Amino acid sequence: xxxxxxxxxxxxxxxxxxxxxxxxxxxxxxxxxxxxxxxxxxxxxxxxxxxxxxxxxxxxxxxxxxxxxxxxxxxxxxxxxxxxxxxxxxxxxxxxxxxxxxxxxxxxxxxxxxxxxxxxxxxxxxxxxxxxxxxxxxxxxxxxxxxxxxxxxxxxxxxxxxxxxxxxxxxxxxxxxxxxxxxxxxxxxxxxxxxxxxxxxxxxxxxxxxxxxxxxxxxxxxxxxxxxxxxxxxxxxxxxxxxxxxxxxxxxxxxxxxxxxxxxxxxxxxxxxxxxxxxxxxxxxxxxxxxxxxxxxxxxxxxxxxxxxxxxxxxxxxxxxxxxxxxxxxxxxxxxxxxxxxxxxxxxxxxxxxxxxxxxxxxxxxxxxxxxxxxxxxxxxxxxxxxxxx
Amino acid sequence: xxxxxxxxxxxxxxxxxxxxxxxxxxxxxxxxxxxxxxxxxxxxxxxxxxxxxxxxxxxxxxxxxxxxxxxxxxxxxxxxxxxxxxxxxxxxxxxxxxxxxxxxxxxxxxxxxxxxxxxxxxxxxxxxxxxxxxxxxxxxxxxxxxxxxxxxxxxxxxxxxxxxxxxxxxxxxxxxxxxxxxxxxxxxxxxxxxxxxxxxxxxxxxxxxxxxxxxxxxxxxxxxxxxxxxxxxxxxxxxxxxxxxxxxxxxxxxxxxxxxxxxxxxxxxxxxxxxxxxxxxxxxxxxxxxxxxxxxxxxxxxxxxxxxxxxxxxxxxxxxxxxxxxxxxxxxxxxxxxxxxxxxxxxxxxxxxx
Numbered sequence: 155x156x157x158x159x160x161x162x163x164x165x166x167x168x169x170x171x172x173x174x175x176x177x178x179x180x181x182x183x184x185x186x187x188x189x190x191x192x193x194x195x196x197x198x199x200x201x202x203x204x205x206x207x208x209x210x211x212x213x214x215x216x217x218x219x220x221x222x223x224x225x226x227x228x229x230x231x232x233x234x235x236x237x238x239x240x241x242x243x244x245x246x247x248x249x250x251x252x253x254x255x256x257x258x259x260x261x262x263x264x265x266x267x268x269x270x271x272x273x274x275x276x277x278x279x280x281x282x283x284x285x286x287x288x289x290x291x292x293x294x295x296x297x298x299x300x301x302x303x304x305x306x307x308x309x310x311x312x313x314x315x316x317x318x319x320x321x322x323x324x325x326x327x328x329x330x331x332x333x334x335x336x337x338x339x340x341x342x343x344x345x346x347x348x349x350x351x352x353x354x355x356x357x358x359x360x361x362x363x364x365x366x367x368x369x370x371x372x373x374x375x376x377x378x379x380x381x382x383x384x385x386x387x388x389x390x391x392x393x394x395x396x397x398x399x400x401x402x403x404x405x406x407x408x409x410x411x412x413x414x415x416x417x418x419x420x421x422x423x424x425x426x427x428x429x430x431x432x433x434x435x436x437x438x439x440x441x442x443x444x445x446x447x448x449x450x451x452x453x454x455x456x457x458x459x460x461x462x463x464x465x466x467x468x469x470x471x472x473x474x475x476x477x478x479x480x481x482x483x484x485x486x487x488x489x490x491x492x493x494x495x496x497x498x499x500x501x502x503x504x505x506x507x508x509x510x511x512x513x514x515x516x517x518x519x520x521x522x523x524x525x526x527x528x529x530x531x532x533x534x535x536x537x538x539x540x541x542x543x544x
Numbered sequence: 545x546x547x548x549x550x551x552x553x554x555x556x557x558x559x560x561x562x563x564x565x566x567x568x569x570x571x572x573x574x575x576x577x578x579x580x581x582x583x584x585x586x587x588x589x590x591x592x593x594x595x596x597x598x599x600x601x602x603x604x605x606x607x608x609x610x611x612x613x614x615x616x617x618x619x620x621x622x623x624x625x626x627x628x629x630x631x632x633x634x635x636x637x638x639x640x641x642x643x644x645x646x647x648x649x650x651x652x653x654x655x656x657x658x659x660x661x662x663x664x665x666x667x668x669x670x671x672x673x674x675x676x677x678x679x680x681x682x683x684x685x686x687x688x689x690x691x692x693x694x695x696x697x698x699x700x701x702x703x704x705x706x707x708x709x710x711x712x713x714x715x716x717x718x719x720x721x722x723x724x725x726x727x728x729x730x731x732x733x734x735x736x737x738x739x740x741x742x743x744x745x746x747x748x749x750x751x752x753x754x755x756x757x758x759x760x761x762x763x764x765x766x767x768x769x770x771x772x773x774x775x776x777x778x779x780x781x782x783x784x785x786x787x788x789x790x791x792x793x794x795x796x797x798x799x800x801x802x803x804x805x806x807x808x809x810x811x812x813x814x815x816x817x818x819x820x821x822x823x824x825x826x827x828x829x830x831x832x833x834x835x836x837x838x839x840x841x842x843x844x845x846x847x848x849x850x851x852x853x854x855x856x857x858x859x860x861x862x863x864x865x866x867x868x869x870x871x872x873x874x875x876x877x878x879x880x881x882x883x884x885x886x887x888x889x890x891x892x893x894x895x896x897x898x
Contacts, residue, residue: 183862221838221861226799227599230792234592250798253700257793261715274699317690318797319699344690 171214174475175239176201176461178454179232180247180269182221186371188401189450190247193269194219196454197245199439204462211466213475217458226251230258237262242468242480243461243488246270249320256280263478265464265485267457269450271395272323273541276509285488285504287456288418288512293537294394295324295369296331297416300534301517302365302392303335310338312363314378316370317344324369324394330540345370351378355385365390368397376405383409390414399449403523410520414528418498418515419452421525428452428496452497459495460502460511464488499531551892563742582727586720594719595791596831601726602788603827607811608737608820609780613659614809615818616746617773618753619666623678624781624808626685627662629800630655631782632789633689636701644706644790648729651786652779659778663771682802689797698797703789722791729787733780738820740776749773810865814872816879825880833868837861 178197181190201217204210222228229251236244244259246252246268252275259266260280268275273290275281289297295313302309313328315321325342332339340361343354355378358366366382366389368375375397382389391413393402398415406413420429422436432455436446445451464487469475473483494501500514514531538544548569556562566572586594606628613621631651638647658681665677690698706713706721713721740746748769751759756766789795807830815826841860876882 223861224798226792226796231592231595231599234595238591248798250700250796254792254794254796254799256700257702258715280702319697322690322697 171212172469172475173214173216174465174469174480175216175218175236175241176243176245176458176465177218177220177232177236177241178245178247178457179220179222179229179251180245181224182219184223184225186224186248188372189396189448190224190269192445192448192450193247193454193457194221195441195445196451196456197458198454199435199441199451200455200458201462202439203435204459209466210462211470213465213469215462215465222247222251224248224251226254230255233258233264237264240477240480242465242475242484243267245457245461249275249318249323252284253319256284259283263481263485265461265481265488267460269453269457270320272320273327274319274323281509283485284509285460286510287453287460287502288395288498289510289515289534290324291320291369291394291396292324292327292541293510293534294416294515295328295367296537296540297515297532297534298367298392298394298414298517299328299331299335299337300536301414301416301529302367303337306364308336308338309364310340310362311365311367312340312358312361313342314345314366314368314370314375315342316374317346320396321369327537327540328367331536334536334540345374345378348374348377351381352385354378355382355387355389358389359385359387363389365392368393370394370397372397372399372401372405376402376410379406379413380409392416395449398518399525400447401449403520403525411522413520415518415520415525416515417449417518418500418512418531419449419456420497420499421449421518422446423524424527428498431496456495456497456502456511459497460488460491463493463495463502464491467491565738565742579731586723591716591719594723596835598719598723598726598791600824600828600831601723601730602784602791603808603811603831604824605726605730605733605784605787606781606808607815607827608733608823609777609784610808610812611777611818611820611823612737612740612749612780613773613777614812616740616749616753617770617777619663619770619773620671620675621678621774621777622675622802622805622809623662623680623682623685624777625800625802625804626682627655627659627778627781628785628788628804628808629685629689629795629797630658630778631785632795632800633695633701633785634782635786635789636703636795637694639703639789644708644725648783648786648790651789652783655782655785656775656779659774659776659781660771662778663774666770666774667767679802682805686797686801689800695797700794700796702794703792706790718793719791722787726787726791729783733783734820734823737780737823745769745772810869813877814868814879816881819879819881821884822879822881825884829880830865830868833864834861837864 180193181187182194197217197219201215205215220232222232233244233255243265246266249270249272252268252270257280264283266284271286271290273292275284276286329339340363375393379391393415395417403410420426422429422433432452433446464484465475467487468483474480488504489506492503498512499516500512502511513533516527516531517529518525519528551567606624610624613619634654635647635651662681666674689695748764751764752766752769760766811826811830814829816822837860
């Protein structure tokens with residue numbers, strides 16, 4: 155009888171639970187979909203988990219993942235649909251799509267959490283409602299330079315960046331930081347679809363380059379790393395978040411040995427509660443191994459977790475969570491959000507001045523076909539000074 | 545006696561009648577009725593739906609331009625998105641200091657100048673070689689934007705909110721306001737397109753396409769005609785770009801890259817090369833097809849027919865896009881415009897078909 159009562163309560167509470175929609179729009183197909191498809195699965199799975207485990211404060215969060223095919227017009231349409239429906243927050247994806255939507259986001263006051271960690275997303279103007287889940291690309295690259303300066307003072311470094319706003323964003327800050335650190339950036343090379351980087355690497359070698367720092371995607375980085383190994387060059391490779399990870403290991407094979415990589419996420423094989431959680435969720439929702447191993451899977455989870463937590467807190471405080479008032483309430487919660495979902499190496503904290511969630515990252519090194527951490531979680535010492543002048 | 549409401553026979557007795565745009569009153573009436581429908585349509589559509597409609601009309605403008613260069617003049621252009629981009633970036637740079645009704649035509653003129661310059665190689669080269677020259681323009685455009693600090697290296701340049709007759713356009717009426725602006729531009733430029741072939745400049749385009757030596761012998765200047773085709777096609781694209789900049793509230797390089805040029809070509813082919821109606825049917829068909837495939841894929845996904853990790857939506861949308869183009873190329877190279885012609889002919893004498 156008691157069991158029946160609980161069952162009836164659960165059915166009724168599910169049936170009557172207020173539904174709140176949360177949309178993610180990103181590239182499940184098209185350019186960068188190698189990251190986007192896993193990110194989408196992370197959003198879907200965390201959302202299911204939060205609903206099933208009652209982490210939503212009695213709400214039913216209906217998560218919807220939309221394939222915008224890396225097309226800004228599709229992102230804009232999806233955002234408009236979410237806005238029209240009264241969604242309180244939006245999960246975005248690309249750098250271009252986010253930058254394009256900034257004026258509209260500001261005007262309508264919708265909390266927006268992109269997968270792009272471009273610093274321009276949270277820099278003025280129109281930056282009030284944008285929140286990065288982890289440290290920006292600029293901070294990641296500066297952190298790598300700090301690590302290099304410690305490992306080899308006065309090192310000669312080349313930057314290999316993607317030919318897009320995504321790739322170019324950290325370059326000015328990196329140049330400033332290099333001056334402060336006493337290391338030399340001898341060249342900034344844009345690269346994306348090359349089949350052979352022999353000439354570029356030979357030039358780097360002639361200039362005495364000792365480290366190549368990548369702000370790129372894994373594909374071209376893997377090609378360059380393999381070419382460097384083939385040429386027998388004594389150059390170390392250092393990758394920012396989207397340039398490295400398990401995707402790079404898959405693409406570059408043995409050549410990736412010794413590559414260093416900076417990220418705020420755990421690896422699924424690590425002995426850490428966050429890593430175990432990701433693995434558990436992947437297995438629970440029958441995701442294949444490549445999903446669970448991908449760093450983009452927990453990235454999607456973290457974005458969803460942040461939005462869901464803010465929605466839950468607004469609801470628990472008795473505020474509306476849909477429509478104009480819902481957007482306001484969720485934004486107010488975002489500005490004081492401080493919690494640790496365990497998905498990254500530090501807690502998520504936001505304030506009016508700080509729109510970066512996880513402020514910590516680690517440097518990992520590829521050893522024996524796995525990325526293993528070689529530092530404790532840390533914050534860049536120089537980034538704030540270089541970027542904000544404080 | 546001739547019936548002014550239906551084509552009951554061939555009563556044309558002079559050249560003017562032969563080139564008349566409207567053969568019967570019924571055609572005039574149906575055009576006015578169609579325009580009336582377009583005018584009241586926004587009252588029945590939501591904001592996201594309006595955005596889609598605006599997008600179709602902007603794409604139609606770009607495809608109209610492509611149909612002048614490639615459809616009428618036969619000059620293959622795979623850099624149309626770059627011309628659209630020239631218009632968009634021109635509008636973005638001028639928007640803080642000039643009203644939109646000036647930035648939009650100036651955007652068109654800037655793209656026309658770019659078209660005139662890009663058209664210069666067409667004086668010496670043809671066919672595939674010319675296609676590669678337009679591809680080079682597309683690449684140069686992307687590189688130039690990516691390395692220009694004034695253009696934010698391809699990052700977003702925000703467009704200001706516009707004011708018109710003391711009325712400030714906010715986000716709630718954004719798509720509705722721009723719909724009427726775009727519709728007006730589309731109607732004017734579509735009439736210009738329709739009338740182009742009735743002028744000697746337009747007929748010269750077709751003559752040069754069919755045989756430039758014969759056209760030369762008949763007193764036309766093939767070189768200038770080709771440059772004119774590129775400039776005019778560029779103007780349409782530039783106007784489309786400037787309008788799109790306002791519509792999307794920011795200019796970002798990704799909206800003007802090579803895949804978008806390919807998309808415009810696909811729209812022109814599916815619609816029917818060189819056709820006015822096809823310039824609207826092509827963009828409408830491909831945009832709506834994509835939306836419907838997305839809905840269908842999501843529905844299938846909701847039924848649980850998709851194995852975890854293998855997203856049906858991932859496969860259906862790009863596959864359908866590719867399949868449609870291949871099927872049109874094989875089975876209906878004249879595009880949707882030919883279907884429109886068949887339907888129109890069926891109803892022309894209806895119910896007295898014979």
